[in-house]
Amino acid sequence: MTSIADQIAGPPVADAAALAKGDAVAAAAPAITLPVAGERELRLDLFRGLALWLIFIDHLPPNILTWFTIRNYGFSDATEIFIFISGYTAAFVYGRAMLQAGFVVATARILRRVWQIYVAHVFLFTIFLAEISYVATSFENPLYTEEMGIMDFLKQPDVTIVQALLLRFRPVNMDVLPLYIVLMLFLPLILWLMKWKADVTLALSAGLYALTWHYDLYLTAYPNGVWFFNPFAWQLLFVFGAWCAMGGARRMSRILSSPVTMWISIVYLVAALYVTLTWHVPQLGHMLPHRVEEWMYPIDKTDLDVLRFAHFLALALITARFLPREWSGLKSPWLRPLILCGQHSLEIFCLGVFLAFAGHFVLAEVSGGAALHALVSICGILIMSGMAWLISWYKHSADKGASKTKGTGGNADMAGGGA
Structure with missing residues (x-):
C-alpha cells in the first residue's frame, strides 16, 4: 500500500501550460497554499515514524524504554502526533487533487484510501485474533x-465479526485505525469547506468539539462502552492539521515566531512536566494546590482533553521553531529508520500492533x-525499521522497473500507486 507521505509530491507537471492552469486554479482559492510540486517535508515523516515507535513501546509492559516516551513527561502522547500529521499530510495530498482535478475526483481518491485503510484494519484484526487465540490455546x-x-469473540464469533466489520468491536491496541478511517471519510467535506473558508472550517470543528463535551456525544462500542478515541473530539486535531497544511500555519507565522508565544509554551511544558512527575513521585504532590487538582483532573484521553491538546500545541510550536525544514540532520543515516517508518506508516503501524502482543507474550x-x-523493545523497533527499509527498497525497484518499461513504450500503470 502507498503511504500518504509518499504522495505529498504529487504527479509531475507536464508542461508550462499545465503549470499556468494550476496557478489559475490556486488563485481562485487563496485560502489554500500547497507546497511546490516535488517538494517533500521530511519532518513529517520523521515525527510520524517517531510516533509509531512510541506507540509500540507504550503498548508493551512498562520497561526502561517506556521512560523515553513523551507520555511520562506531559499530558499528550504519540497519538496526538500521529493524528495531527495524518490530517496535515492528507490535506497536502488530497487538497492538491481537489484543486487540480475537482471535488468528485478528489473524493474518489480519498475513498480509495479509506478502503485501503479499512482492508488493512480487517487484515490486522484477523491476524491479531489468530495470534492471540493460538498463544492462549498452546500455552x-x-x-x-x-x-x-x-x-x-470466543463466546459469540458470528456476532462479534459483524461488529468488528462495523468498527464497533476492537481488541486492545486496535483503536487508532478505526478513528483514522472515520476521520478520512469526512476529509472530502473538510477540504471542500476549507476551499471556501479555511478559518470558518476550523471554527466549526472547534464548535463540534465543544458540543461533544457539553452534550457528551460519543460512538458506542461492542459489547459495551464507547470508542476509546471519540471521533467527535479527535476530529479537532485532524482538522487542525489539515488547516495548518492549507495555509493556516503560514497565516500564524507572526504568532508562532513571537518570543512571547515561545515562552508561554515553555512555561506550559514545564508545568505539565511537574504535574506528570507527581504521578510517579507522590511526594511532589503536596506542592500542587488542591483547587488546581480539582479543576484539572481527570485529564481525559477519550475526548481529547483541552490540556492534552494545548500540550501538543506547545510541543509542536517549540519543535517547528527549533527544527527548521533545512536541518541537515534530516539527511543523517541515523534518522533514516525513523523517516522510512513514517513514510510507510500504515504497514508499520499494523506490524507494531502484532509485535506488541508478541513482546507481551515473551x-x-x-x-x-x-x-x-x-x-x-529494541528488537521490535529493529524489525519495524527493517520492514520499512524492505518496503522502500521494493518500491524503489518497482519504480525503476516502471521507468524502464515506460521508456521502451510498455505499460507502466501496474507499477504505480494510487492516491
Missing part, C-alpha cells in the same frame, strides 16, 4: 484472551529483568 493460558479483549512467559524488557 493453556486464557488470561491472554481476557487481557487483549477478545473474550466476547515477557509474560519468560522470566527476565530490565535487560529482557529492553531487548524485546
Whole structure:
C-alpha cells in the first residue's frame, strides 16, 4: 500500500501550460497554499515514524524504554502526533487533487484510501485474533484472551465479526485505525469547506468539539462502552492539521515566531512536566494546590482533553521553531529508520500492533529483568525499521522497473500507486 507521505509530491507537471492552469486554479482559492510540486517535508515523516515507535513501546509492559516516551513527561502522547500529521499530510495530498482535478475526483481518491485503510484494519484484526487465540490455546493460558479483549469473540464469533466489520468491536491496541478511517471519510467535506473558508472550517470543528463535551456525544462500542478515541473530539486535531497544511500555519507565522508565544509554551511544558512527575513521585504532590487538582483532573484521553491538546500545541510550536525544514540532520543515516517508518506508516503501524502482543507474550512467559524488557523493545523497533527499509527498497525497484518499461513504450500503470 502507498503511504500518504509518499504522495505529498504529487504527479509531475507536464508542461508550462499545465503549470499556468494550476496557478489559475490556486488563485481562485487563496485560502489554500500547497507546497511546490516535488517538494517533500521530511519532518513529517520523521515525527510520524517517531510516533509509531512510541506507540509500540507504550503498548508493551512498562520497561526502561517506556521512560523515553513523551507520555511520562506531559499530558499528550504519540497519538496526538500521529493524528495531527495524518490530517496535515492528507490535506497536502488530497487538497492538491481537489484543486487540480475537482471535488468528485478528489473524493474518489480519498475513498480509495479509506478502503485501503479499512482492508488493512480487517487484515490486522484477523491476524491479531489468530495470534492471540493460538498463544492462549498452546500455552493453556486464557488470561491472554481476557487481557487483549477478545473474550466476547470466543463466546459469540458470528456476532462479534459483524461488529468488528462495523468498527464497533476492537481488541486492545486496535483503536487508532478505526478513528483514522472515520476521520478520512469526512476529509472530502473538510477540504471542500476549507476551499471556501479555511478559518470558518476550523471554527466549526472547534464548535463540534465543544458540543461533544457539553452534550457528551460519543460512538458506542461492542459489547459495551464507547470508542476509546471519540471521533467527535479527535476530529479537532485532524482538522487542525489539515488547516495548518492549507495555509493556516503560514497565516500564524507572526504568532508562532513571537518570543512571547515561545515562552508561554515553555512555561506550559514545564508545568505539565511537574504535574506528570507527581504521578510517579507522590511526594511532589503536596506542592500542587488542591483547587488546581480539582479543576484539572481527570485529564481525559477519550475526548481529547483541552490540556492534552494545548500540550501538543506547545510541543509542536517549540519543535517547528527549533527544527527548521533545512536541518541537515534530516539527511543523517541515523534518522533514516525513523523517516522510512513514517513514510510507510500504515504497514508499520499494523506490524507494531502484532509485535506488541508478541513482546507481551515473551515477557509474560519468560522470566527476565530490565535487560529482557529492553531487548524485546529494541528488537521490535529493529524489525519495524527493517520492514520499512524492505518496503522502500521494493518500491524503489518497482519504480525503476516502471521507468524502464515506460521508456521502451510498455505499460507502466501496474507499477504505480494510487492516491
